[in-house]
Amino acid sequence: MPGELNVGAGERGRRPATIYDVxxxxxxxxxxxxxxxxxxxxxxxxxxxxxxxxxxxxxxxxNRMARIMRTRRSDRIAVILPDATGMMPTRLLTGAxxxxxxxxxxxxxxxxxxxxxxxxxxxxxxxxxxxxAGIVAFTPLHAWTGDRxxxxxxxxxxxxxxxxxxxxxxxVLADAxxxxxIVRHLAGLGHRRFLHVAGPQAWASARNRRAVYEATVAxxxxxxxxxxxxxxxxxxxxxxAGWLPGSGVTAVFAANDRTAFGVVQGLRExxxxxxxxxxxxxxxxxxxxxxxxxxxxxVSVDRERQGGDAxxxxxxxxxxxxxxxxxxxGALNRLVVRDSTGPAPTRAV
Amino acid sequence: MPGELNVGAGERGRRPATIYDVxxxxxxxxxxxxxxxxxxxxxxxxxxxxxxxxxxxxxxxxNRMARIMRTRRSDRIAVILPDATGMMPTRLLTGAxxxxxxxxxxxxxxxxxxxxxxxxxxxxxxxxxxxxAGIVAFTPLHAWTGDRxxxxxxxxxxxxxxxxxxxxxxxVLADAxxxxxIVRHLAGLGHRRFLHVAGPQAWASARNRRAVYEATVAxxxxxxxxxxxxxxxxxxxxxxAGWLPGSGVTAVFAANDRTAFGVVQGLRExxxxxxxxxxxxxxxxxxxxxxxxxxxxxVSVDRERQGGDAxxxxxxxxxxxxxxxxxxxGALNRLVVRDSTGPAPTRAV
DNA sequence: TTGTACGCGTTATCAC
DNA sequence: GTGATAACGCGTACAA
Numbered sequence: 001m002p003g004e005l006n007v008g009a010g011e012r013g014r015r016p017a018t019i020y021d022v023x024x025x026x027x028x029x030x031x032x033x034x035x036x037x038x039x040x041x042x043x044x045x046x047x048x049x050x051x052x053x054x055x056x057x058x059x060x061x062x063n064r065m066a067r068i069m070r071t072r073r074s075d076r077i078a079v080i081l082p083d084a085t086g087m088m089p090t091r092l093l094t095g096a097x098x099x100x101x102x103x104x105x106x107x108x109x110x111x112x113x114x115x116x117x118x119x120x121x122x123x124x125x126x127x128x129x130x131x132x133a134g135i136v137a138f139t140p141l142h143a144w145t146g147d148r149x150x151x152x153x154x155x156x157x158x159x160x161x162x163x164x165x166x167x168x169x170x171x172v173l174a175d176a177x178x179x180x181x182i183v184r185h186l187a188g189l190g191h192r193r194f195l196h197v198a199g200p201q202a203w204a205s206a207r208n209r210r211a212v213y214e215a216t217v218a219x220x221x222x223x224x225x226x227x228x229x230x231x232x233x234x235x236x237x238x239x240x241a242g243w244l245p246g247s248g249v250t251a252v253f254a255a256n257d258r259t260a261f262g263v264v265q266g267l268r269e270x271x272x273x274x275x276x277x278x279x280x281x282x283x284x285x286x287x288x289x290x291x292x293x294x295x296x297x298x299v300s301v302d303r304e305r306q307g308g309d310a311x312x313x314x315x316x317x318x319x320x321x322x323x324x325x326x327x328x329x330g331a332l333n334r335l336v337v338r339d340s341t342g343p344a345p346t347r348a349v
Numbered sequence: 350m351p352g353e354l355n356v357g358a359g360e361r362g363r364r365p366a367t368i369y370d371v372x373x374x375x376x377x378x379x380x381x382x383x384x385x386x387x388x389x390x391x392x393x394x395x396x397x398x399x400x401x402x403x404x405x406x407x408x409x410x411x412n413r414m415a416r417i418m419r420t421r422r423s424d425r426i427a428v429i430l431p432d433a434t435g436m437m438p439t440r441l442l443t444g445a446x447x448x449x450x451x452x453x454x455x456x457x458x459x460x461x462x463x464x465x466x467x468x469x470x471x472x473x474x475x476x477x478x479x480x481x482a483g484i485v486a487f488t489p490l491h492a493w494t495g496d497r498x499x500x501x502x503x504x505x506x507x508x509x510x511x512x513x514x515x516x517x518x519x520x521v522l523a524d525a526x527x528x529x530x531i532v533r534h535l536a537g538l539g540h541r542r543f544l545h546v547a548g549p550q551a552w553a554s555a556r557n558r559r560a561v562y563e564a565t566v567a568x569x570x571x572x573x574x575x576x577x578x579x580x581x582x583x584x585x586x587x588x589x590a591g592w593l594p595g596s597g598v599t600a601v602f603a604a605n606d607r608t609a610f611g612v613v614q615g616l617r618e619x620x621x622x623x624x625x626x627x628x629x630x631x632x633x634x635x636x637x638x639x640x641x642x643x644x645x646x647x648v649s650v651d652r653e654r655q656g657g658d659a660x661x662x663x664x665x666x667x668x669x670x671x672x673x674x675x676x677x678x679g680a681l682n683r684l685v686v687r688d689s690t691g692p693a694p695t696r697a698v
Numbered sequence: 699t700t701g702t703a704c705g706c707g708t709t710a711t712c713a714c
Numbered sequence: 715g716t717g718a719t720a721a722c723g724c725g726t727a728c729a730a
Contacts, residue, residue: 018722018723019723020723020724028701029701029702030724031702031725031726034725038725042699043699044699047700063723065414065423065480066706066722066724067724067725068414069412069418069722069723070706070723070726071724076457079458081439081442081446082439087436087437087438087635088436088438088439088442089437090430090431094430097459106457107459108425108455108456108457109445109446109456109458110446110456111443111456122450131413131414233636234636234637234639235639237640238640258636261637262640265642268642286436287583287584288583288607290583290584291583291584291586291587291610291611292614293617293618367706367708368707368708369707377716378718379707380709380710383708383709384716387709391715392715392716393715393716396716411707412706412707413708414706415706415708415722416707416709417722418708418723418724419707419709419710419722420708420722421722
């Protein structure tokens with residue numbers, strides 16, 4: 001039994017109130033307080049009121065560490081960041097943090113650094129359920145788990161933009177609408193011969209966009225000149241622009257805005273007009289696209305929601321529910337047609 | 350005394366080994382193990398060896414939660430991200446995460462969302478030393494603490510890019526070299542009349558760049574046409590470009606690359622050649638700058654180190670040391686002169 | 699409905 | 715140098 005109990009609430013430098021302090025002030029046992037706080041059944045109305053008053057008076061907050069230790073259930077969700085260079089939308093992380101917070105979880109930021117051994121060690125630590133309730137990765141898994149499937153891991157794992165095998169079909173479909181919409185839009189403008197500048201194929205989102213691009217081109221009886229390799233960066237787009245002269249391609253679909261930006265710059269250097277001779281479509285609705293001349297046609301993505309959804313899928317797993325279906329494409333993505341796309345030219349480059 | 354002890358290491362589904370398991374296997378008391386693990390003095394050589402063997406055999410790792418609970422010292426560092434829209438360099442976060450990890454800390458991502466009351470509540474929770482050892486903010490403080498100074502807060506706080514009042518002078522100096530270098534470089538090319546497109550003045554880094562710009566311009570006897578407002582975004586730069594016709598300005602220093610990018614686009618729309626008529630300098634070494642036509646002159650920043658340094662400053666505070674001086678500018682920043690800057694034209698726009 | 703005893707895994711304290 | 719014992723704050727099990 002604790003010896004000295006805290007009494008004052010506003011005392012400066014005082015240790016935070018414990019459940020015992022609340023119990024004493026409310027004139028009940030600490031278990032009544034515990035039950036009341038967790039919403040467990042079995043607390044009298046009168047006791048409840050007294051506890052509530054004491055909690056407010058003492059500004060009591062449960063000690064999460066103690067709770068975790070006792071229940072052996074962590075309240076932390078680990079977010080694994082891409083180790084690759086590059087920018088990450090802040091909104092993605094804040095959206096994830098909000099979703100976690102709303103469910104009473106905290107977000108731990110984890111960067112996997114060092115060599116394979118160091119990574120393995122880090123993962124090994126992470127996998128202990130007492131530390132992390134689950135993991136959300138905004139990056140492909142392969143880099144750090146090797147061939148181990150997420151389902152084999154000790155704690156639930158959600159990889160955003162990726163879908164485990166059972167859901168791959170759904171995943172592709174979910175991501176399909178915008179990519180298919182882009183091709184359809186361009187086809188509607190008279191374009192017949194396309195080039196896709198892909199993202200790194202380790203990323204499911206990049207693979208999906210490419211797959212849907214190819215499927216839609218085939219479905220509509222159009223022609224794909226090919227798929228240029230990319231890495232989400234601008235330079236890849238610039239290099240891809242070099243493929244165009246003499247190719248007969250009139251429309252380029254880049255995996256993201258930075259790459260599309262590179263394509264536009266590369267075309268400019270080649271003296272090819274956008275969208276007069278070649279139309280370019282991006283993906284991300286990065287602000288730079290709005291300022292680009294010509295303004296970039298792109299796909300607007302609700303990053304905040306995307307981050308939140310990833311966490312919510314994990315939470316569903318944690319609660320033993322079927323993982324929620326990936327968000328519908330329409331809710332997340334929206335085609336934004338600007339000036340970088342136009343009618344197909346009568347004569348291709 | 351624990352009843353059942355874990356014996357096997359590789360057992361599947363087995364609970365992790367505790368300090369008692371190690372003690373039993375090593376044939377010592379759990380306190381000897383504890384002392385050995387923490388590197389406390391007072392462990393015999395023989396005991397140490399036995400403990401080390403047992404630890405390795407059982408794959409034992411201390412339970413952080415239990416440790417935190419007992420010591421009342423959290424192992425978590427909270428990172429506060431800018432709530433403003435935008436991208437954040439992943440490297441900044443991975444650098445911070447690495448530094449924290451090396452010191453045995455975990456990085457918690459905290460997004461302050463909601464209204465003022467919700468933020469205050471969140472902060473209030475954060476301030477409990479049992480939860481967070483300290484806070485690193487990659488965003489100005491004002492937005493969330495109001496007027497409360499970091500030093501008044503219950504846990505140490507480091508704001509990256511910002512410097513508390515005692516160090517303001519140092520801070521400006523530390524950030525000065527590149528901004529002054531830019532002006533000097535442009536002056537060396539014959540430019541005499543400048544425009545600065547600033548970042549949001551809530552950010553110390555933006556204020557510093559502006560202040561150093563103005564100081565250097567004055568020091569060299571040059572002329573500043575003015576300072577255009579900005580928000581780190583491209584559109585602000587584009588608007589600022591509208592200031593130029595008839596201004597006599599031949600060189601623009603933008604607070605960051607995105608803004609510089611906007612300036613270049615805006616000038617293009619106005620039919621003003623870069624760098625023929627106007628030179629443009631950015632800051633960040635964003636990859637898009639390399640692909641821009643003309644390639645953007647900029648300041649290369651070691652983001653990983655910047656993130657790590659922020660955490661290390663916090664760690665110094667935690668250890669009761671004088672906070673380390675802000676990193677020297679030369680180590681972090683490097684001028685990268687590309688094609689967007691050139692000799693001053695004989696006749697200004 | 700409420701309360702008592704105990705354990706979670708660790709560190710602090712104080713003996714030996 | 716080493717070890718027994720008592721916290722840390724909470725939840726579970728069981729008795730009242």
